[in-house]
Amino acid sequence: xxxxxxxxxxxxxxxxxxxxxxxxxxxxxAILIDEAGNVIVSAGNVNGVDTTSLAALAAANFxxxxxxxxxxxxxxxxxxxxxxxxxNIHFSKIGMDFILVTVFTDDIPLGLVRxxxxxxxxxxxxxxxxx
Amino acid sequence: MALIDxxxxxxxxxxxxxxxxxxxxxxxxxxxxxxxxxxYRGKLLTIETRGERTLFFDLLxxxxxxxxxxxxxxxxxxxxxxxxYRATRKLxxxxxxxxxxxxxxxxxRREKNIESLLDLKxxxxxxxxxxxxxxxxxxxxxxxLVTANVPLLTIEELQEDLNKELQVPYFEAAAAKGIGVFETxxxxxxxxxxxxxxxxxxxxxxxxAQGGVI
Ligand SMILES: Nc1nc2c(ncn2[C@@H]2O[C@H](COP(=O)(O)OP(=O)(O)O)[C@@H](O)[C@H]2O)c(=O)[nH]1
Ligand SMILES: [Mg+2]
Numbered sequence: 001x002x003x004x005x006x007x008x009x010x011x012x013x014x015x016x017x018x019x020x021x022x023x024x025x026x027x028x029x030a031i032l033i034d035e036a037g038n039v040i041v042s043a044g045n046v047n048g049v050d051t052t053s054l055a056a057l058a059a060a061n062f063x064x065x066x067x068x069x070x071x072x073x074x075x076x077x078x079x080x081x082x083x084x085x086x087x088n089i090h091f092s093k094i095g096m097d098f099i100l101v102t103v104f105t106d107d108i109p110l111g112l113v114r115x116x117x118x119x120x121x122x123x124x125x126x127x128x129x130x131x
Numbered sequence: 132m133a134l135i136d137x138x139x140x141x142x143x144x145x146x147x148x149x150x151x152x153x154x155x156x157x158x159x160x161x162x163x164x165x166x167x168x169x170x171y172r173g174k175l176l177t178i179e180t181r182g183e184r185t186l187f188f189d190l191l192x193x194x195x196x197x198x199x200x201x202x203x204x205x206x207x208x209x210x211x212x213x214x215x216y217r218a219t220r221k222l223x224x225x226x227x228x229x230x231x232x233x234x235x236x237x238x239x240r241r242e243k244n245i246e247s248l249l250d251l252k253x254x255x256x257x258x259x260x261x262x263x264x265x266x267x268x269x270x271x272x273x274x275x276l277v278t279a280n281v282p283l284l285t286i287e288e289l290q291e292d293l294n295k296e297l298q299v300p301y302f303e304a305a306a307a308k309g310i311g312v313f314e315t316x317x318x319x320x321x322x323x324x325x326x327x328x329x330x331x332x333x334x335x336x337x338x339x340a341q342g343g344v345i
Contacts, residue, residue, distance in 0.1 A: 003133040003327055011138035036226025037190075037206065038134040038143045053176045056190050056206070063222035064187075097132075 004034060011041050013127050018043035021120045022102060025112055029103040033058060058091055058101050092117045095125045132226040133327040142201045144323050145226055149251050150233035151243035152212030155272040155306040160191045160207055162312045167193055188223045195320055198328055205320060221254045229266040229323030231315055234289055236273045238282035248293055266322035267299045270315045275305035
């Protein structure tokens with residue numbers, strides 16, 4: 001644990017990855033959060049979205065699911081997905097300490113989002129680890 | 132885990148109100164929420180079961196002014212106190228930067244206070260944190276009941292039970308009336324931000340070396 005410092009340059013690089021890999025395929029919102037539920041960086045349309053609450057709940061949701069995994073003797077569930085009427089939301093663990101949240105409509109195939117998320121995971125992790 | 136965001140010029144700290152069930156943790160957050168103007172607070176998020184018991188946590192984000200040109204943003208969390216929610220409490224503690232332990236002054240809750248503090252210590256240890264190292268203050272709540280006809284613990288007893296070794300600041304409070312709420316918040320904020328900022332100043336050497344902005 002400890003303190004994580006995000007410089008201007010780091011924020012720019014992280015956001016660039018989210019833009020290039022996720023917004024480019026039509027994802028409406030991508031948020032990178034830490035284990036404490038802080039928003040590190042977000043890309044896309046955050047208008048009308050309470051990202052602070054979303055981040056806190058996403059972190060809690062993951063924590064709870066990890067406990068469920070334990071009860072079931074699973075290693076961990078590293079991906080969570082919720083389908084809504086209008087928006088779909090996908091949560092993916094990035095390393096041990098971070099979570100990537102993506103929000104997208106039915107126009108974007110889930111498989112494509114999954115693929116891109118797994119591709120960006122290492123890229124984001126490398127950037128975060130440089131700290 | 133505190134987050135220092137030089138891009139948005141913000142410092143984020145997570146403060147957790149811990150303590151046994153019904154000691155007044157949620158009451159603290161509600162009072163703060165109602166007393167702080169909208170400009171300085173975010174949405175109050177509560178996850179509760181039927182019968183107003185906290186199921187997972189409450190969360191209140193507030194803005195606290197500036198330090199080194201950075202806006203201080205605190206996330207105030209509470210935990211569910213009931214003993215069988217241990218796993219949930221531990222989740223909420225993840226990445227904690229500062230703790231308010233809200234103890235119940237009711238004499239019949241004496242054991243629950245002690246148990247809860249031990250539970251806190253164990254949960255922190257599982258995260259590699261030491262209760263004696265992390266910013267911490269005590270709040271001895273429900274002092275208003277002194278005038279009612281219910282047996283209360285004295286401050287000396289509470290100190291002896293909980294704060295004998297830790298020797299951190301404590302506040303007498305009646306959270307339901309708002310008494311002591313901001314005193315407690317002010318002290319834990321000061322301690323937490325100081326603690327986090329010290330690490331920041333320390334690690335800023337490295338950031339500069341990498342061509343960062345500070
Ligand atoms: N007399 C008195 N009651 C209080 C005080 N603070 C909280 N309470 C009451 O204690 C009960 C539990 O409070 P709550 O904040 O939900 O406790 P939590 O479980 O720690 O979140 C509620 O009925 C509150 O009204 C106080 O300062 N004095
Ligand atoms: Mg509560």
